[in-house]
Amino acid sequence: MSLLSKLHMVNGFIMTKYFNRVPFYATYNVTFRCNSRCVYCDYWKSDPPELNTENALRVIDRMAESGISMLAISGGEPLLRNDLVPLLKRARDSGVVTTLNTSGLIIKEQLAFELAKYVDALTISIDGPPEIHDKQRGISGAFERSLRALALYKSAGIKVGINMVLTDLNRDLVLETYNLLESHIDFMTVQPVNPPLKNSISEKTVDDLYSIKDKGKLFLPEQYIEKMKEYFDGSFAKICDALKLYYAVDPLGNVTACAPRHDIIVGNLLQDSYRQIVSSISKTSMEKIENCSGCYLVCTVGVNMQIKQPILSSATQGIRTYF
Ligand code: SF4
Numbered sequence: 001m002s003l004l005s006k007l008h009m010v011n012g013f014i015m016t017k018y019f020n021r022v023p024f025y026a027t028y029n030v031t032f033r034c035n036s037r038c039v040y041c042d043y044w045k046s047d048p049p050e051l052n053t054e055n056a057l058r059v060i061d062r063m064a065e066s067g068i069s070m071l072a073i074s075g076g077e078p079l080l081r082n083d084l085v086p087l088l089k090r091a092r093d094s095g096v097v098t099t100l101n102t103s104g105l106i107i108k109e110q111l112a113f114e115l116a117k118y119v120d121a122l123t124i125s126i127d128g129p130p131e132i133h134d135k136q137r138g139i140s141g142a143f144e145r146s147l148r149a150l151a152l153y154k155s156a157g158i159k160v161g162i163n164m165v166l167t168d169l170n171r172d173l174v175l176e177t178y179n180l181l182e183s184h185i186d187f188m189t190v191q192p193v194n195p196p197l198k199n200s201i202s203e204k205t206v207d208d209l210y211s212i213k214d215k216g217k218l219f220l221p222e223q224y225i226e227k228m229k230e231y232f233d234g235s236f237a238k239i240c241d242a243l244k245l246y247y248a249v250d251p252l253g254n255v256t257a258c259a260p261r262h263d264i265i266v267g268n269l270l271q272d273s274y275r276q277i278v279s280s281i282s283k284t285s286m287e288k289i290e291n292c293s294g295c296y297l298v299c300t301v302g303v304n305m306q307i308k309q310p311i312l313s314s315a316t317q318g319i320r321t322y323f
Pocket residue numbers: 034035036037038040041042043044075076077103125
């Protein structure tokens with residue numbers, strides 16, 4: 001990992017927190033194709049178009065120019081593209097901290113070592129012990145493959161973690177899942193499925209999260225755990241920093257309000273810079289964002305809470321996770 005990336009992230013925390021320089025974070029969904037069959041997602045049911053390498057590189061240049069400190073490459077399954085290494089290299093060369101989300105179903109040793117040169121942290125989606133994970137992801141043997149992927153990326157020198165999507169099927173298995181995988185991971189995040197299911201959080205979920213937090217590998221602000229029940233009780237005051245603190249980009253280079261609301265398209269990075277796009281957002285798009293019923297994801301509410309933590313806590317947690 002480059003010293004430049006480390007400095008860039010700490011600088012990003014400081015500039016965002018104290019000087020209100022935004023955006024801090026962006027997600028680039030490089031493809032919506034996916035080889036998982038998750039029960040709570042429709043992406044895998046279609047084969048939408050995406051940019052070629054040349055244009056995807058232009059998009060990454062424009063994202064870096066927008067001032068972000070962190071870029072998450074996500075999907076779909078990003079590893080279904082065969083140009084991830086040059087894309088991540090371009091982001092890293094511009095000093096942006098890079099993260100990669102994958103289901104871990106694609107296991108290629110040489111690729112893992114290539115990615116290790118340009119990825120600061122890699123997250124594999126694991127939703128519980130084997131039978132639960134396989135059921136929720138719709139792939140028999142998925143857990144075992146994801147576990148092999150964790151080991152491979154770790155041996156390649158990448159910081160690896162898991163993200164657990166909480167549903168009514170696995171909400172009481174957070175601690176069990178952590179205990180099962182603790183020795184394989186550097187960090188863990190969890191988030192309720194989106195759109196949320198009423199029963200995807202319980203008292204036990206929250207207690208388990210506090211207990212994992214005490215062990216030091218849960219990369220979630222304490223407030224995120226504290227407020228989770230409020231979100232499901234309906235008493236949580238909506239937190240939305242779409243197009244301010246963060247934004248997302250879809251496989252065609254469209255800038256969207258955030259990762260979950262990829263239906264709110266406000267411009268395209270092949271045509272305009274991010275600044276041009278946000279300075280001319282239509283009234284209709286603004287209303288859609290204002291009227292959005294809310295979310296509770298790590299890449300939205302979690303980022304807000306992370307930034308609001310005391311700076312030492314934010315920076316230390318980030319550096320511990322990514323470096
Ligand atoms: S891995 Fe992600 S994109 Fe793929 S089907 Fe599951 S939730 Fe959808």
